[in-house]
Amino acid sequence: EVTIVFATGHAYGLKTTNGAEILIHIGIDTVSMNGDGFDQKVAQGIKVKAGDVLGTFDAAKIAAAGLDDTTMVIVTNTADYASVTPVA
Numbered sequence: 001e002v003t004i005v006f007a008t009g010h011a012y013g014l015k016t017t018n019g020a021e022i023l024i025h026i027g028i029d030t031v032s033m034n035g036d037g038f039d040q041k042v043a044q045g046i047k048v049k050a051g052d053v054l055g056t057f058d059a060a061k062i063a064a065a066g067l068d069d070t071t072m073v074i075v076t077n078t079a080d081y082a083s084v085t086p087v088a
Contacts, residue, residue, distance in 0.1 A: 009038030021077040028068040037061030
């Protein structure tokens with residue numbers, strides 16, 4: 001489930017059926033772009049599945065703004081789990 005969509009399109013929050021809370025954050029300091037170069041495809045409260053597009057971004061616009069487009073995928077409630085194992 002999509003739990004949050006930032007108005008700027010640079011970050012999304014998800015909660016999985018097993019309770020993992022995930023933050024996807026596109027770029028570093030990209031909130032400063034005020035949504036320019038980002039296109040949201042989902043809304044808060046909808047259910048998504050593997051392969052669904054949450055949003056898109058223009059890497060060239062991020063670079064032109066002098067920012068880094070590194071995208072972070074962060075499990076925000078790791079304390080609820082004995083371990084978190086990345087899967088490629």
